[in-house]
Amino acid sequence: xxxxxxxxxxTYATGEGPLTVLDGIDLALQAGTSLALTGxxxxxxxxxxxxxxxxxxxxxxxxxLAGVNLTTAGDPVxxxxxxxxxxxxxxxxxxxPSLDVAANLAFQARLAGRHDPAWxxxxxxxxxxxTLMGRYPEQLSGGQQQRVAIGRTLAARPQLVxxxxxTGNLDEATGDAVLDLMLRLVADTGAALLMVTxxxxxxxxxxxxxxxxxxxxx
Numbered sequence: 396x397x398x399x400x401x402x403x404x405x406t407y408a409t410g411e412g413p414l415t416v417l418d419g420i421d422l423a424l425q426a427g428t429s430l431a432l433t434g435x436x437x438x439x440x441x442x443x444x445x446x447x448x449x450x451x452x453x454x455x456x457x458x459x460l461a462g463v464n465l466t467t468a469g470d471p472v473x474x475x476x477x478x479x480x481x482x483x484x485x486x487x488x489x490x491x492p493s494l495d496v497a498a499n500l501a502f503q504a505r506l507a508g509r510h511d512p513a514w515x516x517x518x519x520x521x522x523x524x525x526t527l528m529g530r531y532p533e534q535l536s537g538g539q540q541q542r543v544a545i546g547r548t549l550a551a552r553p554q555l556v557x558x559x560x561x562t563g564n565l566d567e568a569t570g571d572a573v574l575d576l577m578l579r580l581v582a583d584t585g586a587a588l589l590m591v592t593x594x595x596x597x598x599x600x601x602x603x604x605x606x607x608x609x610x611x612x613x
Contacts (some may be wrong), residue, residue: 396459397555397587398447399425403456413444416442418610420456426554429581429588433597434607441486442556443607445591448481449473461554477590478508482553484561489576490532495538499543504551509551518546521572522562536566545573556580562597574600606610 405417416439424430432440443596445451446458449465450473458465459481465473477483482503490499500519504510519525522542541564548556556577562570574597580586590601598604606613 397426397461398422398589400443400446400453400458401457403446403458404609405439408452416425416610417446417453420464420610421610422605422612424587424589426556426587427581427585427599428603429480429590430542431547431604432589432591432607433593433595433598433604436591439610440607441559444483444485444559444591446587447555447607448483448557449476463551467593474601478503480554482548482551484548484556484558486563487557488532488537488540490540490543490547492532495529495531496524496543497536499532500528500546500550503547507551507553507554514552515546515550518576519547520575521554522546523569538566541565542569542573545576549576552584552586554558554578554584554586554591556586556588558588560591560593562592562594570597578599 400420401419401422406413406415420443434440446453454468456543460476461473463476491502494502499514501510519528522545523540525544527535527539545561562573565573581588592598594597
């Protein structure tokens with residue numbers, strides 16, 4: 396298994412007392428497969444993605460990625476996995492303001508030592524970015540920035556793609572093309588895809604679907 400969560404619990408402190416966001420989660424994702432994560436707002440979907448990426452740590456249980464226990468691994472180990480193993484498409488675009496679109500697209504792939512100009516050009520074409528390559532993030536709309544963020548993630552050909560509503564700000568045709576790219580990456584490279592989505596239509600295209608409700612898998 397590429398990603399395994401075993402009896403994972405995550406609780407946050409609030410003004411009204413502890414709030415358990417994830418409660419005894421068991422989940423496994425094999426390389427070469429895709430999984431849709433659905434559920435209402437506040438059910439713990441984004442928190443689960445953050446734990447899988449090593450951006451946050453579980454309070455209890457075990458999160459294992461590519462044979463590494465993220466719950467006990469140090470910051471440098473988790474950062475190394477995010478640089479070379481995990482690709483993230485979150486709702487915050489996190490583009491680098493000082494880099495144009497072309498440099499943003501290539502940034503993650505260069506860090507991972509996997510920059511492929513032909514693959515990056517293909518991504519730019521499918522994502523409709525070819526005429527925007529010289530622009531900077533501040534010159535882009537929200538939807539354009541999202542497309543750049545998606546392209547940057549896929550350009551590095553990560554082993555695991557974590558995507559939080561990646562097509563939320565895109566029109567249906569572009570959203571379908573983006574999912575096609577993600578599924579093609581899974582098929583061609585043996586990567587895995589864990590995608591949060593509210594769309595039953597998109598969820599149905601992935602290999603499996605699980606639903607979170609009140610911090611539990613139903």
